[in-house]
Amino acid sequence: xxxxxxxxxxxxxxxxxxxxxxxxxxxxxxxxxxxxxxxxxxxxxxxxxxxxxxxxxxxxxxxxxxxxxxxxxxxxxxxxxxxxxxxxxxxxxxxxxxxxxxxxxxxxxxxxxxxxxxxxxxxxxxxxxxxxxxxxxxxxxxxxxxxxxxxxxxxxxxxxxxxxxxxxxxxxxxxxxxxxxxxxxxxxxxxxxxxxxxxxxxxxxxxxxxxxxxxxxxxxxxxxxxxxxxxxxxxxxxxxxxxxxxxxxxxxxxxxxx
Amino acid sequence: xxxxxxxxxxxxxxxxxxxxxxxxxxxxxxxxxxxxxxxxxxxxxxxxxxxxxxxxxxxxxxxxxxxxxxxxxxxxxxxxxxxxxxxxxxxxxxxxxxxxxxxxxxxxxxxxxxx
Numbered sequence: 001x002x003x004x005x006x007x008x009x010x011x012x013x014x015x016x017x018x019x020x021x022x023x024x025x026x027x028x029x030x031x032x033x034x035x036x037x038x039x040x041x042x043x044x045x046x047x048x049x050x051x052x053x054x055x056x057x058x059x060x061x062x063x064x065x066x067x068x069x070x071x072x073x074x075x076x077x078x079x080x081x082x083x084x085x086x087x088x089x090x091x092x093x094x095x096x097x098x099x100x101x102x103x104x105x106x107x108x109x110x111x112x113x114x115x116x117x118x119x120x121x122x123x124x125x126x127x128x129x130x131x132x133x134x135x136x137x138x139x140x141x142x143x144x145x146x147x148x149x150x151x152x153x154x155x156x157x158x159x160x161x162x163x164x165x166x167x168x169x170x171x172x173x174x175x176x177x178x179x180x181x182x183x184x185x186x187x188x189x190x191x192x193x194x195x196x197x198x199x200x201x202x203x204x205x206x207x208x209x210x211x212x213x214x215x216x217x218x219x220x221x222x223x224x225x226x227x228x229x230x231x232x233x234x235x236x237x238x239x240x241x242x243x244x245x246x247x248x249x250x251x252x253x254x255x256x257x258x
Numbered sequence: 259x260x261x262x263x264x265x266x267x268x269x270x271x272x273x274x275x276x277x278x279x280x281x282x283x284x285x286x287x288x289x290x291x292x293x294x295x296x297x298x299x300x301x302x303x304x305x306x307x308x309x310x311x312x313x314x315x316x317x318x319x320x321x322x323x324x325x326x327x328x329x330x331x332x333x334x335x336x337x338x339x340x341x342x343x344x345x346x347x348x349x350x351x352x353x354x355x356x357x358x359x360x361x362x363x364x365x366x367x368x369x370x371x372x373x
Contacts (some may be wrong), residue, residue, distance in 0.1 A: 033332050039301035044367065045286075045369045045370055045371045045372075046279070046281075046370050046371075046372060047367050047368070047369050047370075048275060048276070048279045048281075048367060048368045048369075049366070049367045050271070050272070050365040050366060051364065051365070051366055051367075052271060052275075052364065052365055053273065053362075053363060053364050054264055054267050054268050054363045054364065054365060055267060055363060056271070057267065057270065057271070058267070108363075133262065136263075137260060137263070138259055139357050140264070141330055165337055167260070167296070167317040168260035168263075170296065171260055171264075171295075171296065193344060196342070196344055197296045197343065200343050200357070200373075205341060228353065229344055230343050230344060232332060232353065232354035232355075234337070
């Protein structure tokens with residue numbers, strides 16, 4: 001209510017609004033709220049008001065990354081999914097299809113190994129691998145560090161392949177233009193209901209491995225319906241990175257972003 | 259297990275605020291956690307204890323205040339309490355619901371000891 005003056009707190013409060021902007025609540029002599037001392041916490045130490053997002057630092061670095069992408073006219077896409085949905089295969093195929101047409105680069109995120117970076121490198125585009133160790137997601141600082149090792153072309157695509165994990169990467173903004181969530185038909189169509197945060201955070205959903213549909217009990221329509229319950233704005237493409245079926249719509253979507 | 263990196267972020271944030279305020283110790287941290295933030299308060303508290311070791315925040319009490327989820331139906335405009343990201347509009351039954359509140363994850367205040 002009156003959080004700018006600190007009247008609801010003990011009288012020795014320091015109000016800190018944002019980093020570098022300190023507003024002292026106790027010293028303002030012309031305040032007439034002195035009678036409001038109903039929160040008797042003064043014996044427990046001094047209360048310092050913070051009111052800052054826990055991920056504020058990450059979000060600040062993400063904003064910095066986003067500015068860089070905007071200036072350089074780089075379209076950065078954050079690819080998220082469970083392990084094994086085919087993120088890297090989709091990237092390999094996409095790069096082979098668009099090479100020579102659009103400049104592309106990749107940041108690969110995995111807990112361990114250079115395996116995915118090696119697969120991408122074989123396609124001939126620039127790639128930086130981020131190994132998170134025990135970390136379950138990429139964060140904006142990791143991407144920032146990776147960007148310092150890259151030389152991105154103007155009007156290009158940057159694919160950021162996140163750690164395979166359908167939970168944690170949803171919370172961490174990397175500065176991307178959009179999150180692309182990938183689900184494969186071998187996973188079960190109820191994934192959007194079980195892991196709603198990721199489908200909520202994404203703008204586009206790729207349903208991969210459609211060549212396997214005759215062999216699995218995956219109903220594409222139901223998967224879409226579930227995902228739309230979580231995120232009514234979500235767009236979809238169904239494709240098979242292995243056979244190339246459905247790929248043109250995804251490629252056209254990428255072309256339209258440049 | 260992103261609770262661990264969130265706990266580390268909390269410890270970094272509160273430590274720098276506490277240092278700026280001349281604290282010798284942080285005794286309590288008041289947090290606002292949205293019910294739709296996807297965070298488990300118990301897991302966060304557990305990770306916090308580990309992340310706070312050997313910092314100004316070691317032993318600090320975590321006061322977690324949960325924030326109710328709020329939704330607005332994109333079809334009929336009805337505003338209501340949102341229990342999950344999958345909720346239907348109670349007025350028209352639609353699923354096109356926008357989350358307007360409940361994703362918060364914020365440090366509200368600290369209680370500190372001074373020299």
